[in-house]
Amino acid sequence: MHHKKTENIWIQIGGELPALEEISKFVRRDHCGAVNLFEGVTRNHDSGKSVTLLSYDSYDEMALSQCEVILNRAMKEYPLGAAAIFHKTGEVPVGEVSMIVAVSTPHRKESTQAVLAIIEQIKQDVPIWKKEFFDDEGEAVWKGGEISSD
Amino acid sequence: MHHKKTENIWIQIGGELPALEEISKFVRRDHCGAVNLFEGVTRNHDSGKSVTLLSYDSYDEMALSQCEVILNRAMKEYPLGAAAIFHKTGEVPVGEVSMIVAVSTPHRKESTQAVLAIIEQIKQDVPIWKKEFFDDEGEAVWKGGEISSD
């Protein structure tokens, strides 16, 4: 498990997810009227196929530093009181949480905008990969790895 | 405390807020990859004045039924797996949570859209009123009640 906690940023890659209450208390600030907590959950379907399990591989050290880059950038672009990213690695069955992103902001709209922007950047830059297992016993597939060389 | 819990809807007006974990587990659905939890927190300022405390008055029975109307409408307009609203009444000091709105959806963007739409409607139709107490010992004010008759 790799983690980093400063005054305004909390990141964890791998390990157990902290309790939502604890995350909420970390990001809350007296000048912030909004706390938004997003949970990414393993869904039972993807692109029309039945998913039974996801397994996440991760370049932990770099995932941590990339999350830090993302949150520092978000702190400049949005009026965040504090922000946090937690990502599990290894197996995450259907219905269980793989990722939590949390922020506080003065007003509500910017809280959801910031959360969506942070997730967008996680999905673009953070070296974590998901392998999908299907219930039709077809081969498990690394998501994004089907790209051909053509 | 007034509350209602069905298979897909959970509402509570007054009383203690349930734990976020419990709320997340209630809204989570196997086909939903996103859970969004929004907390409204008492902020230490409003319109340039220092706030020390909010006190909420509520028409509990009607607040409950209006929240039900809002969530039922949201279930039709957004692909919600489940949705929940919790609102405290009485005193809520700075830094404490007055309201929680939570939903699950298949994808992330619609989860934040649904949460914002639900909050918008709460602020428009749910008979709950907030009284603001200021640190300059000026008179406490019912928010929205300053409207003149002109």
Place this chain on the structure above:
Amino acid sequence: MDRAVKAELKTIEAELRWFSQLAEKRGVRSETITLPSGITGAELISQLAKEFDELNRMKKHVRLAVNQSYVEPFTVIHDGDEVAFITPVSGG
């Protein structure tokens, strides 16, 4: 003639509910009131506003709820109704 007079005097009872600033100024959160049969919500607000300054001040911004649902001003109040005066709400 007797019957007409009796019809005019027919009354109903309604429960009024007050909240936020209206409750504070009214001094009570609920009260039972006797009203002429057939009175509408708008008429009730006009009548009460004559002797209740805070309602008078806010009356353009008050929405009426009967039995916990918002209603139009022309809605007739019936015997046993619960009538609430909803100033602009500010939850969240």
Place this chain on the structure above:
Amino acid sequence: MDRAVKAELKTIEAELRWFSQLAEKRGVRSETITLPSGITGAELISQLAKEFDELNRMKKHVRLAVNQSYVEPFTVIHDGDEVAFITPVSGG
């Protein structure tokens, strides 16, 4: 003359890190490799792709990270660098 030959033979050691499908096909998650001094990231990928089919298949979509930061293809690898091959990520 001797000196020039020595310069050409100068080598560095780098640690390669493999993840997801590349790690599966490679059979290892890290390995130490000896490389000619001055080699760039793009050259390293080209060289490895000759004997590693999965990297060859994915090479247009692989981003290079040196010491845990993304770098441009023309970046020179130095002795002791940690070099990772980042196929399209899919966290969240």
